[in-house]
Amino acid sequence: MKDFSKEIWAYALKNAIEFGKADAGKVLPKLFQHGLDKKDVKNVIKNIQEIVKKVNSMKAGEKEQEFFKYKDHVKEREEKEEGLPELENAKEGKVITRLAPEPSKYIHIGHALVFMIQYLYAKKYKGKCLLRFDDTNPEKSAKEYYDAIKEDLLWLGIKCDKEIPASNDMPVFYKYAEQLIKQKEAFACSCSQEKMKELRDKMKECEHRKNKVEKNLELWNNMLSKKYKEGEITLRLKGDMKSNNGVMRDPVIFRVSYHAHFIQGRKYCVWPTYDFESSIEDSLNGVTHVIRSNELELREELHKHIIDLLKLKLPIIREIGRYQITGAETQGRIIREMIEKKEISGWDDPRLVTISALRRRGFVPEMFKELAQTVGLSKSSGHIDPLVLGAVNRKIIDPIADRYSFVDNPVEIKIEDKHGIKEVEMPIHPDKKETRKIKIGKIFVSGRDYEALKGNEIRLTHLLNIIMSLRPKVISLGNKDIQKINWVSEGVKAKILMPDGKWISGLAEKAIKKLKVGELIQFERFGFVRLDSVKKGVYEFWFSHK
Numbered sequence: 001m002k003d004f005s006k007e008i009w010a011y012a013l014k015n016a017i018e019f020g021k022a023d024a025g026k027v028l029p030k031l032f033q034h035g036l037d038k039k040d041v042k043n044v045i046k047n048i049q050e051i052v053k054k055v056n057s058m059k060a061g062e063k064e065q066e067f068f069k070y071k072d073h074v075k076e077r078e079e080k081e082e083g084l085p086e087l088e089n090a091k092e093g094k095v096i097t098r099l100a101p102e103p104s105k106y107i108h109i110g111h112a113l114v115f116m117i118q119y120l121y122a123k124k125y126k127g128k129c130l131l132r133f134d135d136t137n138p139e140k141s142a143k144e145y146y147d148a149i150k151e152d153l154l155w156l157g158i159k160c161d162k163e164i165p166a167s168n169d170m171p172v173f174y175k176y177a178e179q180l181i182k183q184k185e186a187f188a189c190s191c192s193q194e195k196m197k198e199l200r201d202k203m204k205e206c207e208h209r210k211n212k213v214e215k216n217l218e219l220w221n222n223m224l225s226k227k228y229k230e231g232e233i234t235l236r237l238k239g240d241m242k243s244n245n246g247v248m249r250d251p252v253i254f255r256v257s258y259h260a261h262f263i264q265g266r267k268y269c270v271w272p273t274y275d276f277e278s279s280i281e282d283s284l285n286g287v288t289h290v291i292r293s294n295e296l297e298l299r300e301e302l303h304k305h306i307i308d309l310l311k312l313k314l315p316i317i318r319e320i321g322r323y324q325i326t327g328a329e330t331q332g333r334i335i336r337e338m339i340e341k342k343e344i345s346g347w348d349d350p351r352l353v354t355i356s357a358l359r360r361r362g363f364v365p366e367m368f369k370e371l372a373q374t375v376g377l378s379k380s381s382g383h384i385d386p387l388v389l390g391a392v393n394r395k396i397i398d399p400i401a402d403r404y405s406f407v408d409n410p411v412e413i414k415i416e417d418k419h420g421i422k423e424v425e426m427p428i429h430p431d432k433k434e435t436r437k438i439k440i441g442k443i444f445v446s447g448r449d450y451e452a453l454k455g456n457e458i459r460l461t462h463l464l465n466i467i468m469s470l471r472p473k474v475i476s477l478g479n480k481d482i483q484k485i486n487w488v489s490e491g492v493k494a495k496i497l498m499p500d501g502k503w504i505s506g507l508a509e510k511a512i513k514k515l516k517v518g519e520l521i522q523f524e525r526f527g528f529v530r531l532d533s534v535k536k537g538v539y540e541f542w543f544s545h546k
Contacts, residue, residue: 010070012055020483022052025546029391095127104140105332106347106354116372119158131160138259152355188219200249279303283312293322326383328353362530362544367393390545405486406523408506409447436511441490449485460487494539
């Protein structure tokens with residue numbers, strides 16, 4: 001990996017000079033302009049933190065002198081459109097891809113990347129993208145998740161050409177099951193789950209594998225006629241019990257379940273497994289290209305076997321890396337348990353990386369698109385650091401998010417002589433002409449800034465240079481090259497929900513009263529936030545990222 005020390009020094013010093021203190025979160029994204037690969041983020045973080053610490057220990061004059069040595073390593077980002085590589089045998093107007101979520105949980109960023117890639121490929125080749133719900137597990141599938149997935153996809157800008165609940169094709173699945181029985185490729189089995197697992201582990205066939213076709217058809221029809229209890233009998237495919245791939249050892253392809261389905265009600269009691277349903281659905285709907293995460297790689301052999309037996313058409317399957325966010329829980333079962341135990345507030349809790357949670361925090365659809373194009377068709381799985389998400393999102397929202405002041409754990413400082421200043425005018429954004437006027441009354445600073453800077457000369461941004469104390473002395477009105485801090489005059493109560501689920505309370509400037517719920521802004525020197533609600537005069541924000 002390239003040594004980025006000079007670039008880190010350059011951006012850390014520049015950041016410190018502009019804002020009084022360097023922020024590691026603002027240095028990292030700059031390195032991507034210099035060739036930093038996302039997989040090397042972890043390796044460079046420590047170096048960034050060490051250099052930022054050294055920069056922040058310097059005096060103002062030292063920072064200026066040191067920056068002069070490194071200023072040539074600062075450059076503006078070169079914008080370029082990252083395209084997706086070509087797909088095998090893809091013809092314009094003929095490509096059909098599909099998104100196939102199971103409506104058993106809310107989708108997270110890993111799903112979104114795969115979905116976005118498939119959607120972008122359909123658009124690239126002027127083809128179609130289908131939305132197929134793998135809803136043939138009635139115990140897990142629910143309308144709540146079905147609706148949430150559609151809402152998330154719409155927000156992401158993914159507009160599929162057709163919506164297909166797989167459960168609508170149950171008669172087709174039954175037809176193919178009967179066909180396999182008649183081909184002597186499937187058999188009814190009454191082995192318990194424990195016995196089935198034991199025999200599969202030992203690579204031994206069960207006694208029911210030798211049933212005659214007539215017997216299997218009789219048992220199959222009895223399954224459909226609700227003559228068995230759940231778990232009492234299954235339909236299994238004749239695979240290869242000696243295969244090193246455990247998936248191929250006589251897998252279950254149908255089982256009995258009397259749970260009500262959110263679409264089909266109690267119309268059906270015998271349901272196909274994912275492997276059987278998914279293999280057939282792709283062929284039924286004319287899917288030409290399947291792009292999915294490589295966690296399903298072992299199941300590809302089984303899917304191809306089912307398609308061969310039924311003489312269906314096999315789409316081109318491309319497995320890509322499975323990406324997870326470092327430190328984030330994504331397993332639906334565990335998240336459901338956390339919600340039930342009230343350890344988190346719901347599927348949009350800020351500690352999660354579901355699309356609904358990230359949307360509520362202030363991440364924008366364009367971030368997912370850019371990240372998907374960067375990931376592309378890479379087969380390498382890995383973890384994405386949350387800092388990378390923030391860096392990509394910040395690049396998109398920084399030019400449009402207005403700036404405001406917020407101070408946490410506010411401390412009032414009483415300036416006796418304000419040199420007659422009764423009002424100041426501040427820019428709403430460095431690149432916008434619009435300003436906001438702030439009347440000077442009681443002045444509050446962050447409790448953290450107060451404790452860290454007591455006795456030091458600092459500048460209240462756009463106002464005065466003072467010696468920090470409860471009754472500070474005004475040093476000058478000029479904008480000297482000293483550390484700048486934010487302040488609030490006669491502010492309004494505000495709270496910010498952080499990604500760890502904890503609230504930070506403080507005061508924000510009154511100008512935030514004009515914000516609409518859902519609006520993204522930046523609290524200077526704190527981070528980007530999204531206004532989530534206003535409750536009893538308190539403005540509640542969700543933290544996005546630095």
